[in-house]
Amino acid sequence: MNCVELIRLQAERVFGSKxxxxxxxxxxxxxxxxxxxxxxAHNxxxxxxxxxxxERISYGFSS
Incomplete structure (x- = not known):
């Protein structure tokens, strides 16, 4: 899996929907x-x- 695919999966877990x-x-x-x-996330x-x-968002923090 490349970086972008991994980020997509993590974002789906954090936000709960695609x-x-x-x-x-x-x-x-x-x-x-x-x-x-x-x-x-391309590199x-x-x-x-x-x-x-x-990770910050999943713990309730965001910049």
Whole structure:
């Protein structure tokens, strides 16, 4: 599995639905420099940043 596929799966777990996850993944976010989570997650470093943000959200924190 590549980084983007892993992020999609994690987002679906965090948000509880594919639709909500897709919405979050495709919206520009200030946490990612104004680009989407999917654009950010295309390499290992970006994957780690998006993964950490999803973990914060799952614990009730968000930037």
């Amino acid at each position: 639709l909500k996850a897709d919405h979050w993944l495709n919206q520009p976010k200030s946490a990612f420099g104004g680009i989407s989570a999917l654009q950010t 290992e470093a970006g994957y780690e940043v998006v993964k950490a943000e999803l």
